[in-house]
Structure formats: structure tokens, C-alpha cells
Amino acid sequence: MRLRRCGDDAVLVEVDSLGEVEAVRAAVAAANLPNLVELVPAARTVLVAAGPGTVSEVRRVLAGADLTHQPEAVGDEVVIGVRYDGPDLDLVAETAGLTTAEVVDLHTGADYRVAFCGFAPGFAYLTGLPEPLRQPRLDSPRTKVPAGSVGVAGEFTAAYPRATPGGWRLIGRTDAPLFDPRRPTPALLTPGDRVRFEAVR
Numbered sequence: 001m002r003l004r005r006c007g008d009d010a011v012l013v014e015v016d017s018l019g020e021v022e023a024v025r026a027a028v029a030a031a032n033l034p035n036l037v038e039l040v041p042a043a044r045t046v047l048v049a050a051g052p053g054t055v056s057e058v059r060r061v062l063a064g065a066d067l068t069h070q071p072e073a074v075g076d077e078v079v080i081g082v083r084y085d086g087p088d089l090d091l092v093a094e095t096a097g098l099t100t101a102e103v104v105d106l107h108t109g110a111d112y113r114v115a116f117c118g119f120a121p122g123f124a125y126l127t128g129l130p131e132p133l134r135q136p137r138l139d140s141p142r143t144k145v146p147a148g149s150v151g152v153a154g155e156f157t158a159a160y161p162r163a164t165p166g167g168w169r170l171i172g173r174t175d176a177p178l179f180d181p182r183r184p185t186p187a188l189l190t191p192g193d194r195v196r197f198e199a200v201r
Contacts, residue, residue, distance in 0.1 A: 001015050010049040018115050082174050
């Protein structure tokens with residue numbers, strides 16, 4: 001674990017895995033640091049922005065944290081309805097050696113956690129994807145992925161909150177309001193939340 005100062009009132013914690021990212025995020029969140037402004041997890045880092053003395057406070061918190069232990073998910077559970085009719089559903093099934101029905105069963109049967117958000121406002125990277133569905137991105141990314149598309153890539157699954165380019169394998173689509181700047185909390189999914197997908201017609 002490495003700590004790098006970011007300006008006067010923030011520190012970037014660098015770790016080696018997503019599990020350690022979640023352990024750092026959970027430990028800092030539970031510590032109730034005074035003047036905590038923002039806690040931003042990513043794939044291998046956590047940015048902690050707070051008041052003066054942030055670096056020393058974060059060092060103190062992490063000195064007693066067990067980064068090898070995956071904390072229990074304590075965020076809200078969000079259920080997202082999905083129509084499993086994506087253009088890459090057959091490709092995902094063929095690559096996994098499954099039927100499309102088995103792909104749907106695997107995807108809806110797993111418990112997911114929001115590891116971090118990025119790429120676009122409201123785009124949440126979810127961990128917990130079953131091993132057979134962990135597949136590479138498309139060889140040639142699409143120039144426009146429709147809003148609401150649900151896809152898989154590597155160890156993650158996600159839903160696109162708006163139309164953007166993208167190379168994930170698309171297995172379905174959702175009407176869930178993934179991002180709305182008019183809401184008090186614009187993003188439907190935030191780090192630490194638990195997520196389940198539910199097949200709808």
C-alpha cells in the first residue's frame with residue numbers, strides 16, 4: 001500500500017487489488033474522519049479528500065485495517081430489471097459454452113457490489129460476475145452503445161446510463177434511471193451498494 005499526497009487536503013491510497021480497494025474504502029468510511037469531503041474508489045486506488053491532517057489521519061486508520069479481509073456489503077440493495085435480448089447474448093453464451101437461458105440464470109443469480117464508478121456519470125463497475133461470464137471486450141468497440149445497455153467485460157458487469165461508445169459485450173437492456181442530475185443523489189448506484197439483476201419481459 002502506498003499513500004500519495006494530492007494537494008493540501010487529500011491523499012491517494014494505492015493498493016494491488018479490487019478487494020484491497022474495498023477494504024480501504026470501508027475502513028475510511030467507518031472511521032468517520034472529521035471534515036471528510038469525498039471518498040473516491042477506483043480499480044486500484046482510493047482518493048480520500050478531507051481537511052488538514054488528512055494524510056496522518058488516513059495512515060492511522062489504515063494502520064489497523066486488515067486489507068486482506070473483504071468487508072461485508074453494507075450499502076443499499078438495488079434491484080435492476082433487465083430484458084435479456086442484447087446483441088452479444090449469443091456470443092457470450094457460445095464463448096462460455098452455455099445456452100442463452102443459462103447465461104441469464106447466471107447473471108440474475110449472482111450478488112453484485114458496486115466497486116467504483118467512472119467512465120461516464122452514473123456508470124458503476126459491478127463485481128461478483130460469475131466466472132463463465134468473465135469475457136474480453138469486443139475486438140472492435142461500438143461507436144454508440146444505447147443508454148440502458150447491460151454488458152459484461154472482464155470481471156465486471158455494468159449498465160450504460162447514457163449512449164456512449166463502448167466495447168463491452170451487451171447481453172440486455174434496462175429502463176432503470178441510472179443517472180438523473182435532478183435527483184438529490186444523481187447516480188442510482190454508488191460504491192458499496194449491493195445489486196441484483198432481475199429478468200423482465
